[in-house]
Amino acid sequence: MMELTAQAFGELRGLIQRLCGVALSADKEYLVRHRLEPVARAAGCTGFEELLRKLRGPEAQAISEAVVEAITTSETSFFRDGQPFEAVRRLMLPDLGERLLARKSRLPLLAGPTVRLWSAATATGQEAYSLAILVHDYVEANRSRGLMERDFSILATDVSASVLARARSAAYRERELARGLTPGQVARYLQRSGDHWLVREPVRRLVDFARANLIEPPFGLGPFDVIFCRNVLIYFDESTRQRICLRLHELLKAGGWLVLGAAESLYGLTDRFDTQPWEGALLYRKPPTKQ
Ligand SMILES: C[S@@+](CC[C@H](N)C(=O)[O-])C[C@H]1O[C@@H](n2cnc3c(N)ncnc32)[C@H](O)[C@@H]1O
Structure with missing residues (x-):
């Protein structure tokens, strides 16, 4: 499993909020790690610091979209709540x-x-x-x-x-x-x-x-x-x-x-x-x- 430092977690939280508004509380470190590790690997990164660097570079848009996809929850159903x-x-x-x-x-x-x-x-x-x-x-x-x-x-x-x-x-x-x-x-x-x-x-x-x-x-x-x-x-x-x-x-x-x-x-x-x-x-x- 990739290590997620407090600094990288803070930066990712800020970035996620700017991208789609989703506000993650300080106890959501596991969720970020669990959902973004596959995004980091798919982007060819060996760690979250590298992912953050790429998110500031020319590939930022495509990777940002992958981050939003990974972090949002799409639970739904027909006629939900009636x-x-x-x-x-x-x-x-x-x-x-x-x-x-x-x-x-x-x-x-x-x-x-x-x-x-x-x-x-x-x-x-x-x-x-x-x-x-x-x-x-x-x-x-x-x-x-x-x-x-x-x-x-x-x-x-x-x-x-x-x-x-x-x-x-x-x-x-x-x-x-x-x-x-x-x-x-x-x-x-x-x-x-x-x-x-x-x-x-x-x-x-x-x-x-x-x-x-x-x-x-x-x-x-x-x-x-x-x-x-x-x-x-x-x-x-x-x-x-x-x-x-x-x-x-x-x-x-x-x-x-x-x-x-x-x-x-x-x-x-x-x-x-x-x-x-x-x-x-x-x-x-x-x-x-x-x-
Ligand atoms: C839990 S689902 C709700 C689906 C449906 N509205 C329902 O109640 O069953 C939340 C949806 O909100 C979307 N979402 C999250 N942030 C968003 C944003 N900033 N703008 C538009 N959609 C967003 C997610 O991609 C996800 O599909």
């Missing part, structure tokens, strides 16, 4: 859909996707495809009233290129499906392909993927009606969380919803959102503009 997705199905989509139908009847030639959802740290994509299943079902149920798939769009982003590649492939192993999908949903929305299952069209087509780092300015993103930013703020320090939440606020349309992870809240970070407890889930809403 209730936030129920809120999308029973509260948000009906509200947004009715408003969209009203707009369409006033402006029948309105073009382009007009209800926009964002899965802001999507990992391997289960969160985004769960949203897409709900949107698909909502459109199916309201097609006769004039709703179409192209009235909705879902953007899924992550800082890690490797998890995004998996998300884009839309291919899951059986045990990943078993975490969150019923056998009926699997039969309806996925199809077997060798030893994997693929998300079927038209659900898959509803989601676009892009790389985005939450700690960098989100040029070109937004505005959104719903932002899922779940189980990622926990990895950041308080000032980073605060900055990100203010940006998410800017990226939401008036009246739009922000959904965080079950262990996350805006408490102490910002009071710009209205809180909306909903059947066991805590939703945040950007106040609607006054008429």
